[in-house]
Amino acid sequence: MTQAPARPQSSQPGQPAPSGSTFESLDPATGEVVGTFPVHGEAEVRAAVERARSAAEWWSALSFKDRKVYLTTWKAAITRRMPELAELMHRETGKPRSDAMLEATLGIDHLAWAAGHAGKVLGRHRVSPGMLMVNQAATVEFRPLGVVGVIGPWNYPVFTPLGSIAYALAAGNAVVFKPSEYTPAVGEWLARTFGECVGRPVLQVVTGRGETGAALCRSGVDKVAFTGSTGTGKKVMAACAETLTPVVIEAGGKDPLIVDADADVPAAADAALWGACSNAGQTCAGVERVYVHERVYDEFLAEITRRAQGLSAEGGDDAKIGPITMPGQLGVIRRHIDDALERGGRAVVGGADAVGERFVQPTILVDVPEDSAAVQEETFGPTMTIAKVRDMDEAVELANGTPYGLGATVFSKDNGMAIAERIRSGMTAINAVISFAAIPSLPFGGVGDSGFGRIHGPEGLKEFTYAKAIARQRFKPALALTTFERTEQADRRLAAIVKVLHGRG
Ligand code: NDP
16 A cells, blocks of 8 residues: 655645645545645635636636647646556545546546637637628627636546536636545646646645535636536535526436347446446446346346456455445445335345445346435445336336436447437437547536536537627618618618518418
8 A cells, every 4th residue: 555645735836824724635445544635715715716817817818829738738747647646546536546547538638629629619700690780790709707616526536627627728717626525636736737837826726625615606706617416516506696606517417328129238238337337336427227128138137247246346456446435425325225125126236235334346226116216316336226118218218207317328229319319318328338428529517407507528618708799890781770860761671671581481
């Protein structure tokens, strides 16, 4: 086991002294201290936002090309130092190092895309003024908001916050980032390496618990990008409402995976197992429910059971599934399994004893009533329910039967697209799992209790901007309409034109 590092330094030179208290981040597999961090209070958060505001003036005045140079330098630094970052991720979340490397790689890819596409997506471009306003030149561009507050979760401490941070920065904003209290070292590392590459406090980190996040909501930032649970998302929205601060809410999910009669069953079983159990099931868009066509149900269940029996959550360097990062989640997972079993469900893998003190063993539940907690609420553990369905109509109906609507997966050779279109979710993968998250040009986000707004892709860049429209008169209009000098003849001609343009159909 590696030694606990010395207390990390704050990433913001010249920052006012924190209120004095500190907190520790712990290795969830061992309980060992990874680092000690300041609890930043209201005053420190406001000071960070003030520093960000002046940095934002410089950053937003740069061209897209110049910002791309800085972001590319940062991207290369993260890439070169990825093993160091992955080690921190491994220690703070317990996830296997190889999973940490994969996560960091995806985050880097998003950073590259955001930096490379911001100019094209957000830069000034002409739009048609329409027939009535043909004398005007119309243009629109997307301007940065100023300072964006990013509040992140612990489960993907690099990929998830970078989904907001990279896009907000590429759009020309400064960012103040509050990482989860479980992963402050990773957040501090990101801000410190950015500072080394850019030399100005365009990206800063504030550390602490929920109160620090709440302080960020009230700090006067121009937008808050929140990723976390639905319950906390509501608190964030309520706090932001006081100052009319806009928010993006990337909240939880209860994602279904549907297996049609013509699906590649071994591939579907492999994807379902990985989607449900990788990262110990602590994935917002992870698979939590599986609906299988009755014609392939037995084959699917046998296949996934066989694969799951060879898998276990454990400590050590070769583990494929690590510990549950947040101790409080163990009770939720236990409650969902117990409730499912009490209500007639059966565990074909794992079960009531699967929940240990730090680790949860893969658990597959069948015959679970659709209105039980294990089917309706986010479990966030390496568990899944599997249900048999008559046809794809029933599969879609059940898939759409929770208040969440984040991601979904469909396995079908012929009907994947048709089924995907009927699922109420922000993203759907066909014949692969969670693939949409790794495609930087696709927007990421949910509907219903999974939140609103989008990160990633062109929509994710625009999320951190406001549209600036400009109409420039090129020549005098044939009909002078916006004047008190408007004549009756002009009114008559306008009526005739509008009839020609819009009177039919
Ligand atoms: P939480 O909602 O507990 O926390 C999220 C962040 O909000 C943390 O940084 C937390 O700080 C902070 N916070 C807590 N209370 C407040 C408050 N009152 N005001 C402002 N900020 C506050 O979520 P988890 O960290 O447990 O993350 C897991 C959840 O995130 C799951 O529901 C998962 O589905 C969701 N998620 C969604 C994703 C998406 O893109 N849709 C992606 C990844 C995860 P602290 O930790 O210090 O308490």
